Amino acid sequence: MDAFFNPRSIAVIGASNKPFNLGATICxxxxxxxxxxxxxxxxxKGEDVKGCKGYRxxxxxxxxxxxxxxxxxxxxxxxxxxxxxxKGIQAVIIETAGFTEEGEYGRKLQQQVNEIARQYNIRxxxxxxxxxxxxxxxFCCFFGARPGEYDGVFERPGxxxxxxxxxxxxxxxxxxxxxxxxxxxKMMSIGNKEDIDEADCIDYFNTDGTKVIGMYLESIKNxxxxxxxxxxxxxxILVYKVGRTSEGAKAAMSHTAGMANNDTIFDAxxxxxxxxxxxxxxxxxxxxxxxxxxxxxxxxxxxxFTNSGAFGGITSDLxxxxxxxxxxxxxxxxxxxxQCGKLYNVSNPIDLGPTLSxxxxxxxxxxxxxxxxxxxICAVPNVWQQVVIDGILELMKLCKExxxxxxxxxxxxVDRILKVRTAYxxxxxxxxxxxxxxxxxxxxxxxxxxxxxxxxxxxxxxI
Amino acid sequence: MDAFFNPRSIAVIGASNKPFNLGATICxxxxxxxxxxxxxxxxxKGEDVKGCKGYRxxxxxxxxxxxxxxxxxxxxxxxxxxxxxxKGIQAVIIETAGFTEEGEYGRKLQQQVNEIARQYNIRxxxxxxxxxxxxxxxFCCFFGARPGEYDGVFERPGxxxxxxxxxxxxxxxxxxxxxxxxxxxKMMSIGNKEDIDEADCIDYFNTDGTKVIGMYLESIKNxxxxxxxxxxxxxxILVYKVGRTSEGAKAAMSHTAGMANNDTIFDAxxxxxxxxxxxxxxxxxxxxxxxxxxxxxxxxxxxxFTNSGAFGGITSDLxxxxxxxxxxxxxxxxxxxxQCGKLYNVSNPIDLGPTLSxxxxxxxxxxxxxxxxxxxICAVPNVWQQVVIDGILELMKLCKExxxxxxxxxxxxVDRILKVRTAYxxxxxxxxxxxxxxxxxxxxxxxxxxxxxxxxxxxxxxI
Numbered sequence: 036m037d038a039f040f041n042p043r044s045i046a047v048i049g050a051s052n053k054p055f056n057l058g059a060t061i062c063x064x065x066x067x068x069x070x071x072x073x074x075x076x077x078x079x080k081g082e083d084v085k086g087c088k089g090y091r092x093x094x095x096x097x098x099x100x101x102x103x104x105x106x107x108x109x110x111x112x113x114x115x116x117x118x119x120x121x122k123g124i125q126a127v128i129i130e131t132a133g134f135t136e137e138g139e140y141g142r143k144l145q146q147q148v149n150e151i152a153r154q155y156n157i158r159x160x161x162x163x164x165x166x167x168x169x170x171x172x173x174f175c176c177f178f179g180a181r182p183g184e185y186d187g188v189f190e191r192p193g194x195x196x197x198x199x200x201x202x203x204x205x206x207x208x209x210x211x212x213x214x215x216x217x218x219x220x221k222m223m224s225i226g227n228k229e230d231i232d233e234a235d236c237i238d239y240f241n242t243d244g245t246k247v248i249g250m251y252l253e254s255i256k257n258x259x260x261x262x263x264x265x266x267x268x269x270x271x272i273l274v275y276k277v278g279r280t281s282e283g284a285k286a287a288m289s290h291t292a293g294m295a296n297n298d299t300i301f302d303a304x305x306x307x308x309x310x311x312x313x314x315x316x317x318x319x320x321x322x323x324x325x326x327x328x329x330x331x332x333x334x335x336x337x338x339x340f341t342n343s344g345a346f347g348g349i350t351s352d353l354x355x356x357x358x359x360x361x362x363x364x365x366x367x368x369x370x371x372x373x374q375c376g377k378l379y380n381v382s383n384p385i386d387l388g389p390t391l392s393x394x395x396x397x398x399x400x401x402x403x404x405x406x407x408x409x410x411x412i413c414a415v416p417n418v419w420q421q422v423v424i425d426g427i428l429e430l431m432k433l434c435k436e437x438x439x440x441x442x443x444x445x446x447x448x449v450d451r452i453l454k455v456r457t458a459y460x461x462x463x464x465x466x467x468x469x470x471x472x473x474x475x476x477x478x479x480x481x482x483x484x485x486x487x488x489x490x491x492x493x494x495x496x497x498i
Numbered sequence: 499m500d501a502f503f504n505p506r507s508i509a510v511i512g513a514s515n516k517p518f519n520l521g522a523t524i525c526x527x528x529x530x531x532x533x534x535x536x537x538x539x540x541x542x543k544g545e546d547v548k549g550c551k552g553y554r555x556x557x558x559x560x561x562x563x564x565x566x567x568x569x570x571x572x573x574x575x576x577x578x579x580x581x582x583x584x585k586g587i588q589a590v591i592i593e594t595a596g597f598t599e600e601g602e603y604g605r606k607l608q609q610q611v612n613e614i615a616r617q618y619n620i621r622x623x624x625x626x627x628x629x630x631x632x633x634x635x636x637f638c639c640f641f642g643a644r645p646g647e648y649d650g651v652f653e654r655p656g657x658x659x660x661x662x663x664x665x666x667x668x669x670x671x672x673x674x675x676x677x678x679x680x681x682x683x684k685m686m687s688i689g690n691k692e693d694i695d696e697a698d699c700i701d702y703f704n705t706d707g708t709k710v711i712g713m714y715l716e717s718i719k720n721x722x723x724x725x726x727x728x729x730x731x732x733x734x735i736l737v738y739k740v741g742r743t744s745e746g747a748k749a750a751m752s753h754t755a756g757m758a759n760n761d762t763i764f765d766a767x768x769x770x771x772x773x774x775x776x777x778x779x780x781x782x783x784x785x786x787x788x789x790x791x792x793x794x795x796x797x798x799x800x801x802x803f804t805n806s807g808a809f810g811g812i813t814s815d816l817x818x819x820x821x822x823x824x825x826x827x828x829x830x831x832x833x834x835x836x837q838c839g840k841l842y843n844v845s846n847p848i849d850l851g852p853t854l855s856x857x858x859x860x861x862x863x864x865x866x867x868x869x870x871x872x873x874x875i876c877a878v879p880n881v882w883q884q885v886v887i888d889g890i891l892e893l894m895k896l897c898k899e900x901x902x903x904x905x906x907x908x909x910x911x912v913d914r915i916l917k918v919r920t921a922y923x924x925x926x927x928x929x930x931x932x933x934x935x936x937x938x939x940x941x942x943x944x945x946x947x948x949x950x951x952x953x954x955x956x957x958x959x960x961i
Contacts, residue, residue: 203806203880203909210911253811277808282824283815286802286847315931316812339749343666345740348716349779352746361745384749417666446666448673449912449928465912468778 036239038126039160039231040169040221042102044073045176046093046124048115049106049131050085051078057130057178058106061166062087067182068173068189073098093122102126104166104176109133112162113147120155127152129161130178135227136163149229164226165202170219177202177224185209193218195323196245198225198236204251204316211320214453216460217327220245232256234264241268247323248272251316258304265308266487271326271480275313276301309483311476318472321464325473328431328462329440331484332477334410336360338403339384342423346415346446346467347384353471354413368406375399383409387416396426397433404437411474412441415467418455427461440477444470499694499702501589502623503632503684505565507536508639509556509587511578512569512594513548514541520593520641521569524629525550530645531636531652536561556585565589567629567639572596575625576610583618590615592624593641598690599626612692627689628665633682640665640687648672656681657709658786661688661699667714667779674783677916679923680790683708695719697727704731710786711735714779721767728771729950734789734943738776739764772946774939781935784927788936791894791925792903794947795940797873799823801866802847805886809878809909809930810847816934817876831869838862846872850879859889860896867900874937875904878930881918890924903940907933 045065050058058076062085065074076084081091090096093103093115103124105115109131119127129148134141145162152159160167166176168185170192175185179202188209195217199205205224212218221243225231233250234257240248252274255261265272278284279298305312313319337359341347351361364372364383372381376395380386385399403409414430416423427443434441445452445463456463464470508528513521521539525548528537539547544554553559556566556578566587568578572594582590592611597604608625615622623630629639631648633655638648642665651672658680662668668687675681684706688694696713697720703711715737718724728735741747742761768775776782800822804810814824827835827846835844839858843849848862866872877893879886890906897904908915908926919926927933 201806201808203808206880207909207911210914213911214913251808253808277811277815279815280818282818283811286807286811286814315929317929343664344749345664345666345714345716348740348746348749351749352740352742355743355745417669446670448670448676450677450916451673453913466778466780 036231036235038101039128039167039223040174041172042072042126042174044075044098044101046075046077046096046100046103047084047087047106047176048077048093048103050076050087051080052082052084056084058104059084060179060181061104061106061176064175064177064180064182068175070172070174072101075100093118093124096122100124102128105129105131106178107131109141109144109162113144113151116148116151116157119157120151125157127157127159128164128166128176129159130164130166130176130226131161132163134162134229145227145229152230159230160223160228161226162229165199165205165224167224168219168222170221177205187213188219191218192220194220194244194246194327195249196221196236196240196243196247197249197251197319198223198233199251200225200228200253201251204319207316208249208320211317214457215320215324216456216462217324228256232260234260237261237264237268237272241270246270247326249319249323250274251277251319253277255301258301262304262308265305265310268309272310273313273319273322273476274305274310275316275319309480309487311479314472321469322473322476324462325440325442325477326480329434329477330438331481332411332440332474333481335478336362336408336410337413337474338364338409338411339413339415340387340399340403341384341415342387342389343415343417343446344379344386346417347380347386350413350415350467350471351384353467354474357471357475359471359474362408364406364408368402368408371402372399375402391420391422393422393425393429396422397429400426400430400433404433404439409439411439411477413470413474414441414443415446415470418445418447418451424455424459424461428459431461440474442470442474442477499698501564502591502630502686502694503637504635505535505589505637507538507561507564509538509540509559509563509566510547510550510569510639511540511556511566513539513550514543515545515547519547521567522547523642523644524567524569524639527638527640527643527645531638533635533637535564538563556581556587559585563587565591568592568594569641570594572604572607572625576607576614579611579614579620582620583614588620590620590622591627591629591639592622593627593629593639593689594624595626595689597625597692608690608692615693622693623686623691624689625692628662628668628687630687631682631685633684640668650676651682654681655683657683657707657790658712659684659703659706659708659710660712660714660782661686661696662714663688663691663716664714667782670779671712671783674780677920678783678787679919679925680787691719695723697723700724700727700731700735704733709733710789712782712786713737714740714782716740718764721764725767725771728768728773731772735773736776736782736785736939737768737773738779738782772943772950774942777935784932785936785939787925788903788905788940789943792897792940793901794944795874795903795937796944798941799825799871799873800876800937801827801872801874802876802878803850803862803866804847804878805850805852806878806880806909807842807849809880810843810849813876813878813907813930813934814847816930817937820934820938822934822937825871827869827871831865831871834865835862838865854883854885856885856888856892859885860892863893863896867896867902872902874902874940876933876937877904877906878909878933881908881910881914887918887922887924891922894924903937905933905937
């Protein structure tokens with residue numbers, strides 16, 4: 036898989052100087068990114084494109100080629116694949132559309148491509164895809180990308196990797212992460228996934244430093260392989276799947292030729308292997324931060340911390356509806372918390388009122404996190420003074436120290452949340468619903484991974 | 499009620515020059531707003547406060563007083579009410595806390611206050627509340643407001659009115675509307691609502707140009723009065739209610755002394771009188787725009803319009819899950835839409851692909867909205883070129899012309915949505931889930947109001 040994300044030499048087949056040429060946008064973008072590799076443009080005239088040396092055929096290139104990116108019209112793809120084989124290229128990305136998603140003729144073309152790939156031992160991504168991106172080494176072969184467009188992604192490489200069956204969703208995610216505190220490691224759009232599929236991606240992202248996998252899927256190529264890979268995975272996998280309804284499945288099918296999968300079966304299978312299903316498309320970019328910035332939630336008992344009485348009630352409802360408990364703190368713990376400052380409520384929710392002392396924040400958090408009465412915190416403090424931000428920063432440290440998480444929401448307008456979040460690296464969610472959902476997901480993953488390791492250790496014991 | 503929102507003379511009782519005095523913040527804020535009225539400060543020394551003439555007692559004021567705002571400690575409130583009565587003041591806002599929400603002593607104080615009010619025919623808001631705000635005439639008696647803080651609210655007065663049982667939620671709403679295209683008419687925080695309650699508010703907001711009412715409630719004072727007022731209402735009422743779970747109810751009770759109400763009964767009652775229950779606190783500020791910018795949705799058949807195949811599938815799932823139909827368009831209509839331009843999909847979802855002609859947008863929308871095959875549009879266009887924005891602006895005009903709504907979502911990061919939304923006054927929601935929910939709410943309100951007018955006409959026929 037490394038050739039798809041870290042190629043030392045690249046051929047873009049179909050890159051020319053014609054107006055609106057998509058191959059040329061890849062040459063231009065890689066040059067703009069200063070990606071450190073040899074880049075060749077293959078076109079009929081053999082002309083250079085955007086500073087990349089031009090050839091009429093792959094076979095004319097006097098050096099080895101690690102990765103071929105194909106953007107020629109679909110009918111030309113089998114011949115190009117044949118050339119790739121002859122040139123000894125083992126990694127190909129077919130970005131061209133017009134295969135199985137467009138009927139019988141496309142299906143036959145696809146069969147030819149698959150046979151040639153088998154014959155030459157070529158692994159390929161696509162067809163009908165956007166390509167791959169590696170934020171760490173500034174590699175991106177998304178067609179149509181305009182210089183400057185995704186600068187943020189490369190300026191702040193991170194540790195979430197995405198598999199997305201849609202360019203539109205990929206762009207939405209990259210655009211949204213601009214104002215969040217976790218960032219992209221790798222991203223790949225696998226299109227019709229005739230060869231490389233979701234299962235390959237899960238296995239690979241378990242080896243490259245990825246901490247959370249996000250997947251937008253319109254279909255599952257091979258259910259069994261997918262679930263087995265998910266079972267092997269030692270990092271969380273978040274999946275948003277389209278086609279939960281037959282109407283959605285129909286719309287997805289016309290998009291990337293996916294077969295409708297029965298959603299109830301898929302859901303049960305996900306539960307079994309610990310895959311987390313996203314309830315909203317935004318969860319793909321909003322939820323990873325509960326894993327990358329906080330310890331896992333290892334129990335159901337939550338303490339609510341707020342400085343706005345209303346949000347104590349709002350989050351109480353949401354937590355209980357999500358299956359959590361909000362235990363009334365013991366008399367002893369309540370008394371210790373009362374001594375932290377002049378508070379409105381100490382039984383749970385803890386309502387701080389207009390308290391302004393940083394030490395009060397620290398003392399409350401320490402008392403809560405060190406007690407064996409609660410497993411995590413839902414923190415909903417209105418940020419109207421710097422001291423509240425300082426308090427949240429202390430909370431983050433204490434969460435690590437006591438190995439318990441906090442789901443944080445700042446009840447201000449969303450543009451202010453984004454500003455505070457990025458300026459102070461505070462993992463604030465954008466609604467109380469999201470903060471509660473993050474705790475739910477964290478606990479769900481904890482339970483699934485315990486079950487997994489239990490099953491594994493049992494198996495090895497038997498062996 | 500007019501005295502609470504448009505007083506010609508105001509007395510702030512408890513406003514002094516002591517540090518952190520909350521009454522003084524009201525004097526300061528009203529002066530900052532240039533609110534056109536006489537404002538008096540009542541304190542022990544009779545000193546002027548922030549430019550407002552000071553007196554030792556209400557009875558010393560040589561003019562009539564329309565509205566008294568009380569911020570003295572709770573034990574002093576009965577005496578102040580007595581003075582209000584003697585001065586002939588008929589509208590009082592008691593912002594002071596420390597009554598029924600704080601136990602037996604507070605309950606007794608409250609009884610005294612209620613008796614005095616009855617005796618002198620005083621109507622009052624509170625206690626334990628933030629006060630009232632009128633964006634149109636620049637009146638606001640929220641304690642603690644800092645000059646400049648809510649400038650946006652007064653710069654762009656609008657037609658949504660809010661009843662909020664929490665300052666924190668009120669601030670969140672005002673802060674969020676800054677980046678939205680509908681704005682506040684009036685806002686009131688009614689606290690423990692010992693006199694003026696939700697029902698009074700609904701009746702009043704039906705007379706003052708309000709187009710949508712938003713309510714954040716922790717309890718219902720008098721269920722029967724509330725439901726009757728809602729039944730009378732000829733404008734939509736959105737309600738977010740805390741206390742759906744017993745934990746939430748407990749938290750709310752410690753906040754504003756509300757009694758837990760059985761949520762299942764409340765829910766059924768809301769359905770019966772056409773109240774729309776918000777599923778998330780953000781719906782209080784996000785949903786009104788479907789009513790203020792779009793015609794009501796009068797049927798279940800939705801056409802999806804997108805330029806990103808993925809969002810065709812995503813919204814298909816969401817619409818079907820919300821109870822809508824996505825009819826396959828008739829052959830004839832599909833053919834007419836095909837003639838609008840080079841499109842990816844014309845059966846529904848309509849997938850525009852990368853089309854860039856404004857006329858194509860206009861032709862598709864006209865064909866869809868003028869047909870009797872669909873009742874509304876779910877429009878999810880990625881805004882990557884100015885022409886897409888121009889297309890949405892045309893859609894808005896055509897929706898009015900054909901009396902059918904569009905639920906709009908722009909699949910870009912939320913900060914970009916806010917920018918496009920305010921710059922072009924496009925009613926874009928912040929997620930596909932929200933856009934679909936808005937259509938659901940619009941249809942729900944349409945059905946409820948049809949039922950209402952049917953019941954009413956039936957009743958009058960019998961009479």
